[in-house]
Amino acid sequence: MAAVVFMGVAGCGKSSVAHAVAQPAGWALVEGDEFHPPANIAKMRAGIALDDADRSGWLDALAAAVAAHAAGGRAVALTCSALRRAYRDRLRAALPGLRFVFLEITPEESLRRVTARAGAHLFPPSLVASQFATLEPPHGEPGVLCLDATRPREALAAAVGDWLREAPIPGDAR
Numbered sequence: 001m002a003a004v005v006f007m008g009v010a011g012c013g014k015s016s017v018a019h020a021v022a023q024p025a026g027w028a029l030v031e032g033d034e035f036h037p038p039a040n041i042a043k044m045r046a047g048i049a050l051d052d053a054d055r056s057g058w059l060d061a062l063a064a065a066v067a068a069h070a071a072g073g074r075a076v077a078l079t080c081s082a083l084r085r086a087y088r089d090r091l092r093a094a095l096p097g098l099r100f101v102f103l104e105i106t107p108e109e110s111l112r113r114v115t116a117r118a119g120a121h122l123f124p125p126s127l128v129a130s131q132f133a134t135l136e137p138p139h140g141e142p143g144v145l146c147l148d149a150t151r152p153r154e155a156l157a158a159a160v161g162d163w164l165r166e167a168p169i170p171g172d173a174r
């Protein structure tokens with residue numbers, strides 16, 4: 001069963017593209033932002049970037065949620081920034097065969113998108129720079145597809161579908 005993380009900085013389109021993949025295919029969708037503890041949300045709303053300790057329990061909760069769907073035999077998409085290699089490896093350790101779709105975006109485009117939705121969202125534009133400072137791009141890691149996040153959402157979802165069909169066996173991911 002496929003388990004795919006849609007990763008990248010704030011505003012890269014994790015939720016949009018994960019939904020476009022998961023909804024028509026009947027996959028479960030785990031929205032990472034819904035698993036942040038209140039303290040993390042308060043921090044972000046206050047304009048303070050999360051650190052490793054803040055993200056630690058959150059990553060474990062996400063792994064547990066994905067594992068529960070997978071144990072039930074259901075394919076699952078997870079939206080999670082997964083900015084650092086250590087965060088991805090933590091998820092991989094809990095979920096063998098896990099794959100990642102990295103939605104690549106420039107700081108300028110991320111800031112544009114996050115500013116456009118500011119007020120309606122917990123994540124403030126002032127934190128966009130910290131996302132790029134923390135980001136360790138997953139280029140070269142196994143089981144990762146890197147996509148230009150400025151392509152249309154449906155084109156991105158189609159590219160993910162093609163990739164999954166080409167490498168359908170968890171553990172055999174590229």
Ligand SMILES: Nc1ncnc2c1ncn2[C@@H]1O[C@H](COP(=O)(O)OP(=O)(O)OP(=O)(O)O)[C@@H](O)[C@H]1O
Pocket residue numbers: 008009010011012013014015016017033079113114117123149150151152153156
């Ligand atoms: N491929 C795309 N082309 C143009 N705009 C997009 C695209 N994908 C997402 N957007 C827009 O960018 C904004 C952020 O999208 P989305 O919420 O999916 O990103 P996200 O990575 O899940 O963000 P966050 O993690 O910060 O919640 C939304 O306004 C969305 O409509």
Ligand SMILES: O=C(O)[C@H](O)[C@@H](O)[C@H](O)[C@H](O)CO
Pocket residue numbers: 009010011033050055080081082083123131
């Ligand atoms: O690791 C992080 O810093 C957080 O997960 C952020 O990326 C936000 O939650 C998200 O992107 C905004 O909604």
